[in-house]
Amino acid sequence: xxxxxxxxxxxxxxxxxxxxFGLYVQFHGEYSPGGGFQAGVLFGAAWILFxxxxxxxxxxxxxxxxxxxxxxxxxxxxxxxxxxxxVALGGHFLNFDVLWTTPKAAQQAxxxxxxLGVGVTVAAVVMLFFTCFVxxxxxxxxxxxxxxxxxxxxxxxx
Amino acid sequence: xxxxxxxxxxxxxxALMMVGYYCLIAHGNMIKKIMGLGIxxxxxxxxxxxxxxxxxxxxxxxxxxxxxYSNPLPHVLILTAIVVGIAxxxxxxxxxxxxxxxxxxxEDDQLSEADPEDAAGQ
Amino acid sequence: xxxxxxxxxxxxxxxxxxPVCAMxxxxxxxxxxxxxxxxxxxxxxxxxxDAALDAPLQYAFGxxxxxxxxxxRVDAANAFVAVLLAxxxxxxxxxxxxxxxxxxxxxxxxxxxxxxxxxxxxxGITMTGDVFNVFVFLEISSLASYGLIAYGRDRRALLAAxxxxxxxxxxxxxxxxxxxxxxxMTGTLNMVDLAERLPAVADTRTIDVALxxxxxxxxxxxxxxxxxxxxxxxxxxAPSFVSAFLAATATKVALYVMLRFIYTVFQxxxxxxxxxxxxxxxxxxxAAMLSGSWKxxxxxxxKRVLAYSSIAQIGYMVLGVGLVTxxxxxxSLLHMFNHGLIKAALFMGLGTVAYQAGSVRIxxxxxxxxxxxxxxxxxxxxxxxxxxxxxxxxxxSKWYLINAALDAGQPWLVAAVLIASLMAVVYVxxxxxxxxxxxxxxxxxxxxxxxxxxxxxxxxxxxxxxxFGLDTRLTVGAAEAGARALxxxxxx
Numbered sequence: 001x002x003x004x005x006x007x008x009x010x011x012x013x014x015x016x017x018x019x020x021f022g023l024y025v026q027f028h029g030e031y032s033p034g035g036g037f038q039a040g041v042l043f044g045a046a047w048i049l050f051x052x053x054x055x056x057x058x059x060x061x062x063x064x065x066x067x068x069x070x071x072x073x074x075x076x077x078x079x080x081x082x083x084x085x086x087v088a089l090g091g092h093f094l095n096f097d098v099l100w101t102t103p104k105a106a107q108q109a110x111x112x113x114x115x116l117g118v119g120v121t122v123a124a125v126v127m128l129f130f131t132c133f134v135x136x137x138x139x140x141x142x143x144x145x146x147x148x149x150x151x152x153x154x155x156x157x158x
Numbered sequence: 159x160x161x162x163x164x165x166x167x168x169x170x171x172x173a174l175m176m177v178g179y180y181c182l183i184a185h186g187n188m189i190k191k192i193m194g195l196g197i198x199x200x201x202x203x204x205x206x207x208x209x210x211x212x213x214x215x216x217x218x219x220x221x222x223x224x225x226x227y228s229n230p231l232p233h234v235l236i237l238t239a240i241v242v243g244i245a246x247x248x249x250x251x252x253x254x255x256x257x258x259x260x261x262x263x264x265e266d267d268q269l270s271e272a273d274p275e276d277a278a279g280q
Numbered sequence: 281x282x283x284x285x286x287x288x289x290x291x292x293x294x295x296x297x298x299p300v301c302a303m304x305x306x307x308x309x310x311x312x313x314x315x316x317x318x319x320x321x322x323x324x325x326x327x328x329x330d331a332a333l334d335a336p337l338q339y340a341f342g343x344x345x346x347x348x349x350x351x352x353r354v355d356a357a358n359a360f361v362a363v364l365l366a367x368x369x370x371x372x373x374x375x376x377x378x379x380x381x382x383x384x385x386x387x388x389x390x391x392x393x394x395x396x397x398x399x400x401x402x403x404g405i406t407m408t409g410d411v412f413n414v415f416v417f418l419e420i421s422s423l424a425s426y427g428l429i430a431y432g433r434d435r436r437a438l439l440a441a442x443x444x445x446x447x448x449x450x451x452x453x454x455x456x457x458x459x460x461x462x463x464x465m466t467g468t469l470n471m472v473d474l475a476e477r478l479p480a481v482a483d484t485r486t487i488d489v490a491l492x493x494x495x496x497x498x499x500x501x502x503x504x505x506x507x508x509x510x511x512x513x514x515x516x517x518a519p520s521f522v523s524a525f526l527a528a529t530a531t532k533v534a535l536y537v538m539l540r541f542i543y544t545v546f547q548x549x550x551x552x553x554x555x556x557x558x559x560x561x562x563x564x565x566x567a568a569m570l571s572g573s574w575k576x577x578x579x580x581x582x583k584r585v586l587a588y589s590s591i592a593q594i595g596y597m598v599l600g601v602g603l604v605t606x607x608x609x610x611x612s613l614l615h616m617f618n619h620g621l622i623k624a625a626l627f628m629g630l631g632t633v634a635y636q637a638g639s640v641r642i643x644x645x646x647x648x649x650x651x652x653x654x655x656x657x658x659x660x661x662x663x664x665x666x667x668x669x670x671x672x673x674x675x676x677s678k679w680y681l682i683n684a685a686l687d688a689g690q691p692w693l694v695a696a697v698l699i700a701s702l703m704a705v706v707y708v709x710x711x712x713x714x715x716x717x718x719x720x721x722x723x724x725x726x727x728x729x730x731x732x733x734x735x736x737x738x739x740x741x742x743x744x745x746x747x748f749g750l751d752t753r754l755t756v757g758a759a760e761a762g763a764r765a766l767x768x769x770x771x772x
Binding site for chain 1: 285288292295296298299300302303339340341342343433434435638
């Protein structure tokens, strides 16, 4: 689709706005509607729009697939780390009160960090979904089937 | 009449649930099954969310001049359930893609021919 | 730190281990990580059981006290199931190395990550005291199992996984509907809180429907006849390690959740009154025992024989529940544990055969008993436990079940148990007869005895079947305490 000038121009305009809005939703999640999940989906959607217009290869040059995969795992780990930090500082799992001196700031810090983990994971997972399905189609077109099946239907050795 | 109208959210839920469930059972095509599953799950989400609405209640954000809030808990629960639903759909679609590659079809009746031992058990 | 403060880490260890595992390259590192995480989980679960035998433990996440926050509440019943789960997973891991190398030839990080997620989900279901949390963990473990089953090397594994996914999701959504009704009527999701508030609204139709949805949804997950159709294909085509793990754990956890809903949330006097639950469960249990055993007689694939046998064994467990006595509940919990050991041993045995011979079709196992004597002797001994001959673990739970049936004044149930056991003799015998009595086809390729890395864990598991058949203090004691804790309801 790289020859569609209108799409390219509009995408250049819209994609940064998408991402900005994603960040807005992300960092206002602790006291207003929003949070990591919605922000992650917005962020992932921006990247998907980019891939739809510029192609998967360009999209994966921006962020390699191995990095997306690892980010998905690291986001979960960040969440768990904050949870365990609560235990390490003498509270319970996901206890934010021990993270800071004042309870309000502690809750905010905890939720922002946890939601950051959620956001990173969700964005990465949405991108991974898309990448996996798109690449599968490309593989099928070239006829490179990687699956080796073991059929076990026969009752007799042949 | 008033009871029917006042419970219209439940009627919507039931209608959606039946549509989804019918798609799930009646169609042999896996993609249609996945769609049916999605509609079926969505009906339950709507049931939860409509149960959290408090008549006259505002959005559950603490601010001045508002004393009645809708119940935010069902929304949070359903956000979780939606994530679960997305994951389920993604896994189902991934399986459907690989079934298409492995068997060349995603129609249930044609797949049963490829797999008589299972079809006998169904 | 007290035990109650360490307790949630039996869930969190595998849960945190999963993303780490998913990032690890190659085939050895993910397995090594599991070998650290899973026994750790077992140790914590064991300590929890030890403490929970005295008094229930409670842990509030984020220090939000229940019913506001999510809390884990563990009594003898949960802890018993948690020990079973972590114990089976730990015992399977040394055996898994070779078997998984065969089934998953390339990168194994994602595979073991899914395994850890499935384990974390199952552990979470058993430990949590919040009904919505049950749903979430149920879906975590289910989604991980769909992925694990799809790893099977036979392309029909994909179909099995897809059908399991459809039925499993419908089951989980039914559970969600039931939970929604409970929440609408009571405004709480905490099990203890629900138990307090439910009697006030017990006469409404909403609660009846909620109970029906929850029981049906869980029966789907439990593979209780007639909702068992996903199970045979799923267990047959999954990788050997996954078959062994799921067969020994997944359905048990669904049964535990059903018990928890009946006894703690609804309380027996409510659950057994508003629905004629006891006769329904008894009838389905009988249907499961007889039809499952009957179907197992005619299968050509040994794994499928075991899968149908699992359906029959679920019948035994549900039978104990349907008796509505403390003795029946004890027998049910006991059989949950012992059947986990039996099926783990049997599926490990078949996995070993599949590793060496490449097939577990009965016709292709002819004469293998002489080529692989150690493997097939282990299979035969585990088969004895499945049939229920002394001195095996299988005998103990059947003995308790028969006694419970007699105590409940339903001696005809004993006949059903015996008939199903006789059928077990036949279907186990059929496999062994092919292996030991029939000659090896002359044109068959040469097969050797399995390596020690597979045999040793297999024999340990078979040994466990005999150990828990002779020394019943731990299992019976914990099952009785679990039954008492369940019967006591939320007050205990």
